[in-house]
Amino acid sequence: MTEQHYEIVIVGGGAAGIASAARLTKELPAGSIAIVEPSADHYNQSLWTLVGAGVFPKEASQKDTAMLIPNGCDWIRDSATSFDPEKSKLSTKKSGNFSYEYLIITIGLQTNWADIKGLSRSLGKKGVCSNYGFNSLESTWENIRNLSKGTALFTQPASPIKGDSAPQEIMYLAEDYFRRSGQTKQIDVKFSSGMPDIFPVKKYAKKLDIICDNRGIEKTFHRDLVEVDADNKVAIFKDTDSNELTSIKYDLLHVTPKMATPDVIKKSLLSKEGGWVDVDDNTMQHNQYDNVFSCGDCSSLPTSKTTAAIRAQVPIMVRNILSARNGLPIVDYYNGYTSCSIVTGYGRSILAEFDYDLNPRETLPVDQSIERMSTYILEKNIMPKLYWHGLLKGRF
Numbered sequence: 001m002t003e004q005h006y007e008i009v010i011v012g013g014g015a016a017g018i019a020s021a022a023r024l025t026k027e028l029p030a031g032s033i034a035i036v037e038p039s040a041d042h043y044n045q046s047l048w049t050l051v052g053a054g055v056f057p058k059e060a061s062q063k064d065t066a067m068l069i070p071n072g073c074d075w076i077r078d079s080a081t082s083f084d085p086e087k088s089k090l091s092t093k094k095s096g097n098f099s100y101e102y103l104i105i106t107i108g109l110q111t112n113w114a115d116i117k118g119l120s121r122s123l124g125k126k127g128v129c130s131n132y133g134f135n136s137l138e139s140t141w142e143n144i145r146n147l148s149k150g151t152a153l154f155t156q157p158a159s160p161i162k163g164d165s166a167p168q169e170i171m172y173l174a175e176d177y178f179r180r181s182g183q184t185k186q187i188d189v190k191f192s193s194g195m196p197d198i199f200p201v202k203k204y205a206k207k208l209d210i211i212c213d214n215r216g217i218e219k220t221f222h223r224d225l226v227e228v229d230a231d232n233k234v235a236i237f238k239d240t241d242s243n244e245l246t247s248i249k250y251d252l253l254h255v256t257p258k259m260a261t262p263d264v265i266k267k268s269l270l271s272k273e274g275g276w277v278d279v280d281d282n283t284m285q286h287n288q289y290d291n292v293f294s295c296g297d298c299s300s301l302p303t304s305k306t307t308a309a310i311r312a313q314v315p316i317m318v319r320n321i322l323s324a325r326n327g328l329p330i331v332d333y334y335n336g337y338t339s340c341s342i343v344t345g346y347g348r349s350i351l352a353e354f355d356y357d358l359n360p361r362e363t364l365p366v367d368q369s370i371e372r373m374s375t376y377i378l379e380k381n382i383m384p385k386l387y388w389h390g391l392l393k394g395r396f
Contacts, residue, residue, distance in 0.1 A: 002096035006034045008321070009090065009100040011080045013037025013065055015044075015391060016106035016296030016310045022070045022394030023318045030072035036092060038079045042068055043134060044387050046307045049166050049343060050380060052131040052140035052254075053173035060384070062134070068392055080107070083268040085289040102321055105270065105277050105294040107262055109162055109305070115258040122230030123255075130255045131170055143252045144174045149186035150251030152178070157258045158194025158224040158240050162297050162305040165340040165352070167191075167256040168198065168208070174254075175215055176345035189217045192248065194224030194240055200304075203360050204342070204352045207369040211344055225255065261298045276300035281356065282333040284317040290324065293317050301336070303356060307383075308339030311391055337361055341379040349375040 008024060010017045013035045021035055047061040069075045078092040089099045111132055113120045122128045129139040144152075152174055156167035168191060175189045191198075191212070198212070198219060199205040212219050223246065227236040235253055237246045260266075261275040270292060272278035277294035278287050281301060286292035295313035297305040313334055320330045336356025343349045348371040353361045362368045368375070390396050 003089075003099060004034075004096065005099045006074070007032040007101045007325075008034075008104065009098050009102075010035045010104040010106060011037075011090065012105065012107035012296075012298070013039070013042065013069070013075070014106060014108045014296070015307055015387070016108075016314060017104070018042070018068050018070070018392045019310065019314045019394060020104055020106060020295075020318055021073045022392060023314065024321070025070045025072040026394060027322055028072075031074065033072070034074040034076050034098065035069060036076045036078055036080050036090075036098070037065060038077060038093075040065055040077070041134075044307075044384060045163065046387065047384060048131045048134075048137055049163075049169045049173070051137045052129075052144075052170050053177070053346070054141040054145065055346075055380065058134060058137045063388070070394070080264050082264065083270055085269055085286075085292055088291060101291060102325065103289075103292045104317075104321070105265070105292070105298060106296045107265065107298045109160075109259040109297045110262045112258045112260055116225055116255065117227040118230060119228045119255060119257065122228050126230040127233060127251055128228060128230055128253045128255065130257065131166060132255075132257055140170065140254060143254075144177055147178070147187060147252050148183060151188045151190060151249060152252040152254075153190045153192065153235060153248060153250040154254045154256075155225045155235070156191075156193040156195060156256050158222075159258050159260070160305065161256060161259050164304045164306065165199070165342045167193070167254075169343045170254055171217065172211070172215075172342075172344045173346065174252075175217060179215075180346075184216070189215070190248070190250075191217060191219040192223045192225065192235075192237055193219070193221050196221055199342075199352070201352060201354045201358045201360065204350060204369050207350060208342070208344075211371075228253065228255065265298060270294075272300055274300075281336070283320050283330050284313060284334060285320060285324070285330060293321055301334070303336045304338040304340060306338050306340055307387065307391070308341075308353075309337070311396070312337045314391075315396075341375060341383070343376060343379060344371050347373055347376050349379050351375045351378070 266275035
């Protein structure tokens with residue numbers, strides 16, 4: 001097979017990959033960077049919660065990948081099939097082999113619908129919906145607006161996911177819609193999560209618990225969805241401590257599927273336990289291979305997997321790559337900063353910002369745990385523009 005050489009190869013053309021390329025093309029000669037990405041479509045998945053709540057059409061979250069590849073960067077429309085970090089090479093499905101001076105892995109997470117028995121064949125049918133797939137987005141809004149009575153059940157798995165707050169955001173929006181429609185007394189809203197609590201940062205968790213209690217939302221933790229019986233409208237959960245199975249009847253079931261790093265990473269020398277790309281928590285440089293870097297969802301960075309985290313990680317990682325490239329020591333460090341705009345209803349939101357130690361790192365001169373219209377406007381009207389015209393252009 002043919003072999004091509006680039007100074008930098010980026011595997012993964014999602015938010016982290018495109019943003020990294022946009023910054024690096026400002027510093028390197030044209031043609032020295034390649035992005036390996038098979039998909040013709042790029043999605044701003046941060047919008048999918050609001051799409052599922054009927055605020056945006058799903059097309060607002062999609063653009064052609066070709067429009068987003070930075071000038072001076074080659075797009076290899078293909079999938080990586082293996083990595084050989086000992087020789088600084090990788091193989092692709094159709095385009096041959098590539099060698100590199102530096103490798104950036106921003107391949108994201110794969111959604112494993114089949115890990116929950118019965119989910120794949122029932123998705124979009126008989127009350128089962130999910131905001132975690134472009135093709136299933138519309139079923140969420142359809143189910144919310146058509147439910148008049150019964151149980152609306154929302155789930156979150158025990159394993160890491162992208163968009164940590166999204167499973168409960170769509171629940172708050174649905175409950176708000178039911179209340180505005182005068183159906184609150186006819187619909188029971190329930191949240192069953194495999195996680196130990198509603199949010200990892202105590203300040204925001206306390207507020208979210210109060211919101212649930214005030215709105216009559218029943219919440220249960222340490223309970224992981226393992227099977228969907230759509231014919232009988234029953235969701236089956238496993239207790240993460242005792243492994244005991246519990247069944248819950250539903251009329252609307254919003255499922256957050258299990259996710260994991262792609263198999264090509266898991267089977268490579270680049271991964272650690274759990275399949276994550278094994279990088280230093282602060283520099284994003286690989287712990288074994290100095291010319292490999294990673295950030296975003298597939299990396300081992302122990303923070304929430306959000307677009308806001310990527311916004312903080314990419315500039316630091318790029319500066320560290322440029323330092324290494326120029327023979328200089330790496331001196332830029334990431335403290336785990338991430339942000340979650342937790343939409344709690346139509347027209348209000350909480351803005352959670354925190355670091356590796358789960359300490360709040362708030363940037364506004366207000367208590368960000370309080371629901372505000374201004375935070376909702378930031379999420380709905382401002383952040384999408386910053387995503388398309390800022391982050392993906394390497395401007396902040």
